[in-house]
Amino acid sequence: MSERIRIGQIGVCHEHAAGKMNTLRRMPGVFEIVGFVDDRGTAAPKAAGRDLEPFAGLKQMTEQELFATPGLRAVTVETPNNDLVPAALRCMEKGLAIHMDKPAGEGDALADFKRLLSGCREKRLPFQMGYMFRNNAAMQFCLRANKLGWLGDVFEIQAGMSHDYGGEEYQEYIAKFKGGIMFNLGCHFIDFIVFLMGRPLKITPFLKSAPGYPRGVRNNCLAVLEYAHATATIRACSKEVRGGSHRRLTVCGTKGSIDLSPIERFDGRPLEMRLTLREGNAEYEAGEHILNMGIKQDRYKDQLAELAKMIRGEMENPYTCEHDLLVQEAVLAASGYTEWK
Structure with a gap:
């Protein structure tokens, strides 16, 4: 049995911080959690940090104490968005x-993000970004189907990342970002689309406010990513009724299509997707298929298991630093921070 990996967490204020710690605690055979750094004193915009139950019984420490922990090998960085890159840089510098x-991070963090990626490359440090669909079974199937040519040439992608949680406090939070909800949530689908399709030729953002909100509250957004023979649209609004359970993905190609909604579920029921094929292949006949993608109880477990394998040298990161940089550049353009070039 492999030795457990000593790991700590910097931050309790990212929207995924509590969930990430819950997952680490469900993996006692893989990780030994040495403690966490409470960052609730940050001035950065945040929408989480009240739920400390996942951290109960764990050692609270300063960042300096965490870095001085004997045998520490890894850190999960779960600070608010604008603190992520600076904290990760400090981890990189500690090896x-x-x-x-x-x-x-927002537009002014891009240079530091490049420095972070370069440092991890030079030091050969595993670096994994927490885009939450990377280990989604249905979306992995979509990537595989495209690679095998089952869908033909993709010409259309439609993605929806809306929700209705958080009330007015969430609207105030999202108003603090120039890129609004596209920056905060649309990035998950940009990661997927760029991995599927590569570098876009053009990116156009439409950063709107939902009815009843001033222009600065960009909580109703659309981004269009253009390719030579395809368009990809990403929509996100924080006022769609039950929007979280209606998140959706459609990928259409000249030989077939995939429809997925909801994108994920953790209610004990299997995730299902529709695959439609013009031609049969070695695994599926021509026609429409409803595929059972299995039951999943934890969004982050598979990704953190991959992190452990990377640390042990058992696998390479399927997402390169070059991909992560391209995604961030696309996120900034889709969120109105930069012009796409």
């Missing part, structure tokens, strides 16, 4: 493997 949540 630690990193799981850093998303997105990689």
